[in-house]
Amino acid sequence: MYQYDAIDQTIVDERVRQFRDQTNRYLRGELTEDQYRPLRLQNGLYIQRFAPMLRIAIPYGVLSTRQLRKLADIARTYDRGYGHFTTRQNLQFNWPKLETVPDLLAELASVEMHAIQTSGNCIRNTTSDQYAGVASDELEDPRPYCEIIRQWSSLHPEFAYLPRKFKIAVTASRTDRAAIRVHDIGLHLIENDEGRRGFAVYVGGGLGRTPIIGTRIRDFLEPVDMLSYLEAILRVYNRLGRRDNKYKARIKILVRESGAERFAEWVEAEWAKIRTGSLQLDDEDITRIQAFFQPPAYENLTDSAETDAQATADPAFRNWLQRNVIAHKQPGYRIVTVSLKDPGEAPGDCTAEQMERVAYLADEYGFGEVRTTHEQNLILPDVPHHALHAVWSALAELGLATPNHGMISDMIACPGLDFCSLANAGSIGVAREINDLFSDLDEQYDLGEIKLKMSGCMNGCGHHSVGHIGILGVDKKGEEWYQITLGGSAAEDAALGQRLGASVARDDIAPTIRKIVDTFAELREGEERFFDTVGRLGIDPFRQAVYG
Numbered sequence: 001m002y003q004y005d006a007i008d009q010t011i012v013d014e015r016v017r018q019f020r021d022q023t024n025r026y027l028r029g030e031l032t033e034d035q036y037r038p039l040r041l042q043n044g045l046y047i048q049r050f051a052p053m054l055r056i057a058i059p060y061g062v063l064s065t066r067q068l069r070k071l072a073d074i075a076r077t078y079d080r081g082y083g084h085f086t087t088r089q090n091l092q093f094n095w096p097k098l099e100t101v102p103d104l105l106a107e108l109a110s111v112e113m114h115a116i117q118t119s120g121n122c123i124r125n126t127t128s129d130q131y132a133g134v135a136s137d138e139l140e141d142p143r144p145y146c147e148i149i150r151q152w153s154s155l156h157p158e159f160a161y162l163p164r165k166f167k168i169a170v171t172a173s174r175t176d177r178a179a180i181r182v183h184d185i186g187l188h189l190i191e192n193d194e195g196r197r198g199f200a201v202y203v204g205g206g207l208g209r210t211p212i213i214g215t216r217i218r219d220f221l222e223p224v225d226m227l228s229y230l231e232a233i234l235r236v237y238n239r240l241g242r243r244d245n246k247y248k249a250r251i252k253i254l255v256r257e258s259g260a261e262r263f264a265e266w267v268e269a270e271w272a273k274i275r276t277g278s279l280q281l282d283d284e285d286i287t288r289i290q291a292f293f294q295p296p297a298y299e300n301l302t303d304s305a306e307t308d309a310q311a312t313a314d315p316a317f318r319n320w321l322q323r324n325v326i327a328h329k330q331p332g333y334r335i336v337t338v339s340l341k342d343p344g345e346a347p348g349d350c351t352a353e354q355m356e357r358v359a360y361l362a363d364e365y366g367f368g369e370v371r372t373t374h375e376q377n378l379i380l381p382d383v384p385h386h387a388l389h390a391v392w393s394a395l396a397e398l399g400l401a402t403p404n405h406g407m408i409s410d411m412i413a414c415p416g417l418d419f420c421s422l423a424n425a426g427s428i429g430v431a432r433e434i435n436d437l438f439s440d441l442d443e444q445y446d447l448g449e450i451k452l453k454m455s456g457c458m459n460g461c462g463h464h465s466v467g468h469i470g471i472l473g474v475d476k477k478g479e480e481w482y483q484i485t486l487g488g489s490a491a492e493d494a495a496l497g498q499r500l501g502a503s504v505a506r507d508d509i510a511p512t513i514r515k516i517v518d519t520f521a522e523l524r525e526g527e528e529r530f531f532d533t534v535g536r537l538g539i540d541p542f543r544q545a546v547y548g
Contacts, residue, residue, distance in 0.1 A: 001062050001369060002147050002292045004112045011155065012109045015116060019043050020102035027099060042122075044115030045101055049421045054093045054101060055118040056108065060128040060146040060170075061089035061372040061379075065359040068370050070111045072355035078104045083355070085340060085348040087412055087463055088167075089127050089372040090118060094419050116154065121162045123153040123234075127169045129177040130373040133293060134335055134381045136327045139189055139197065142172040144289040145226060148281070152227050159234050163241035164249035166234070167206075179374060179490035181205045181214040182466055184251045185233060187226070198222050203233060203263065204255030205494075209458040211465035212252040213494050217264040223286060225271075228279040232271035236263070296367035296382065301332025304386035319441065320392050320403040325383075332385050338370075338378035338395060339402040339410070343435040346428045347413045348376030354398050365391055374463075374490075376412055377405070408450040408517065409435050412463055416456030416473060417480070423456035425473025425480035425506070430454065433510035438517075447521065450530045451489070452513070466490040468531045469516065470497045471509065480506040486516070486542055487534035498539050501547050512546055519545040 004012075019039065026036040040046075044055040056071070063071075071091060075083050078100050079093045086092055096104055108114055117124060126149045133141040149168060153159070159166070171178035172189035180186025186202035199221040205214025221229055237251045240258075255263045311318040324337040338358055340348050362370050362380055365387040371379035378400075383391055395401035404410045411434070414420065416427030431454065438444055453467030464470035470485035482504050485497030504512050517530075519542050524533045534542070 001064060002059075002289070008112070009109075012112075012114045012116070015043070015114065016102060016105045016109050019105060023098065023102050038120070041120045042116070043101075043105065044118035045098075046119060047421070048094065048419050049417075050419065051095045052098050052101065053419070054096050054104065054115055055086070056083075056091045056093070056113060056115050057118050057125045058090050058113075058372050059150050060126055060132065060143050061130050062143065063370045063372065064111075065362050065368045065370065067111045067113055068355050068359040068362075070107060070113070072352040072359070074104055074107055075355070076352040078107075082349055082351045084346070084415065085350060085372050085376050085378070087374050087376060087414075087461060088125055089130070089374060090125055091372070094415070119165075121164050121166075122160055123156065123162075123166045123168065125167075126150055126153070127167070127178060127183075127374070129171050129173060130371045130379050131177060131326075131335055131381070132172070133295070134328050134330070134333075135173055136329045137175060138173040138329075139191060140172055141290075141293050142170045142178075142187075142189055143293050144286065145187070145189070145223070146170050147289050147292070148227065148286070149230065152230070152279075159238060162234070162238055163243045164246060164251075166237075166251065168230070174492065176490075176492040176494070177374075179463075179466070179494075181494040182207055182211070182463070182490050183214065184237075185230065186214050190220070192220050196220075196222075199226060201229065203267075204252040204260065206250050206252040207460035207463060207465050208250070209247060209460070210250075210253065211460065211496050212256060213496060214252075215255060215260040217260055217267065224281045224283070225275060227281060228275050228277065229267070229271055231274060231279055232267050235270050236266045240266070295330070298330045298333065298382075299384070301384055301386070303332060304384075304388075307385055307388050310389045316396075316403075317389060317392055319445075320396075320401055321388065323403040323407070323445075324401070324405045325388065328382070330382075334383050334385055334388060336380040336383045336388070336391060337373075337405045338380060338400050339404060340377050340400070341402050341404060341410050342399045343402070343409060343432065343439065345399070346415070346418075347411055347431055350378070354400060357394065357398050358400070361391055361394055374412075375410065377410075403441065404444060406449045406451070407441075407444040408438050408447060408452050408469075409444060411452040411454060412467070413454040414456050414461035416454075420456060422459060423473060424458075424475035425456050425482060427454050427456045427462065427473065430471065430482070430506075430509055434513055437510055437514050447517065448527060448529055450517070453488075463490060464488075465496050466494065467497060468529075468534070469513065471513075474503055476503070482506070482509045484512065484516070484546075486539050487531060489531055493531075500539055501543050504546075515545050516542050 202214035454471040455462035466488040488497030
């Protein structure tokens with residue numbers, strides 16, 4: 001992973017010093033709330049329903065075990081003993097005390113971490129495929145390009161106050177695990193007919209109250225031109241994006257209202273002015289960053305016959321292998337999903353003890369690295385096949401081995417009304433009720449892949465608009481109700497879900513999901529996925545089952 005140099009560390013340390021002074025001045029009454037608000041937002045600090053919330057940046061979802069242990073220590077010292085992993089591959093602390101936040105940020109800086117640009121109208125944390133660098137199906141590791149983007153976008157003076165927040169994602173696999181088409185900019189590393197590698201560029205995607213699937217505006221972009229082209233897009237958006245209405249300020253609205261073809265023409269014209277300037281990368285620039293992401297010292301391993309025998313003898317271990325373990329590009333190794341979807345816990349929550357134990361496993365059975373995912377789980381990227389039983393046993397003791405990856409209980413959910421001041425309805429309680437209805441793992445396996453995603457408000461932090469089943473919390477005269485959409489996807493077959501019908505009362509939402517899933521089980525053909533059944537039949541059969 002990338003290691004800070006003296007410049008990186010100085011910038012982060014200086015930001016901590018500045019924010020400590022700003023916070024102390026605010027607490028002494030020398031800064032008003034209006035004066036302090038933009039300062040705290042620039043450092044990832046929100047005010048939620050009950051306490052401040054601090055969002056920590058985890059660039060492209062990569063953590064060293066040293067960093068994960070520090071997060072565990074912070075959770076125990078400054079919070080209530082846990083953190084919440086988000087759909088942006090970041091971590092949130094929901095209970096820090098305002099006066100201790102500068103100390104918390106100083107702790108982060110000691111392990112090359114910060115909360116800069118995790119909020120505000122700026123370029124947010126660049127995300128990627130959680131399997132980057134180890135996936136058996138990727139063209140090459142996309143993380144070096146993410147790091148180049150991180151260095152370019154961090155504290156970029158021209159883009160510090162954009163019309164609205166801005167998100168970039170990069171992937172290099174045919175299977176899109178980075179959800180690039182629901183980002184403001186999505187980069188897909190591809191190989192053209194001539195065998196050269198470059199990026200297909202998508203713009204104008206996004207979720208929230210106006211969900212839109214991004215549009216491809218360039219079929220092939222040379223890697224050396226990546227930064228200049230991104231800068232051209234940002235300049236056009238910064239100049240023409242709406243600032244009079246925050247609900248129409250995202251780039252997706254500009255692309256939709258201008259038309260993708262016209263927007264692309266604006267970008268190309270701007271790019272022509274800067275393409276050959278200082279932003280042009282050369283092979284040496286790219287190679288220098290790629291050197292930080294070289295493969296670790298893998299051993300020449302083969303799969304273990306003992307592990308196979310253990311799987312044959314133990315159905316619980318076998319289920320976990322089938323659901324939470326996937327192929328690795330290096331023979332003798334596997335990629336392991338650490339499930340943060342224990343049925344009794346809020347999706348994405350992780351205790352200090354769990355963080356520390358996962359860090360231990362990554363050191364003992366890997367190369368000291370852990371990943372975060374859009375699906376609010378963790379990844380051990382380099383587990384030897386012979387160590388899988390030991391890893392599973394340790395995770396099971398911690399409640400981190402629920403064998404449900406991709407199943408309906410592996411749901412995404414924002415914190416909802418339990419924490420967020422913007423939420424209209426709860427998410428955590430609904431998630432538990434749905435889990436209770438689908439507690440039988442054998443039934444989940446029979447149903448196959450169902451991506452259930454839930455948000456407590458229109459901001460869509462739970463990605464409900466692109467769930468196979470999406471649930472959106474709404475407020476009706478102070479009561480919690482829920483809208484349902486079906487047939488969404490954030491993958492390479494990206495699509496927005498269709499609204500099923502009228503919203504459903506709080507007490508009825510879990511039974512309604514049961515009806516929808518039962519209808520799918522009745523109407524599917526063979527091993528057809530839920531997403532494909534909805535695509536084949538439309539939503540009418542499901543609407544009839546729910547509303548009669």
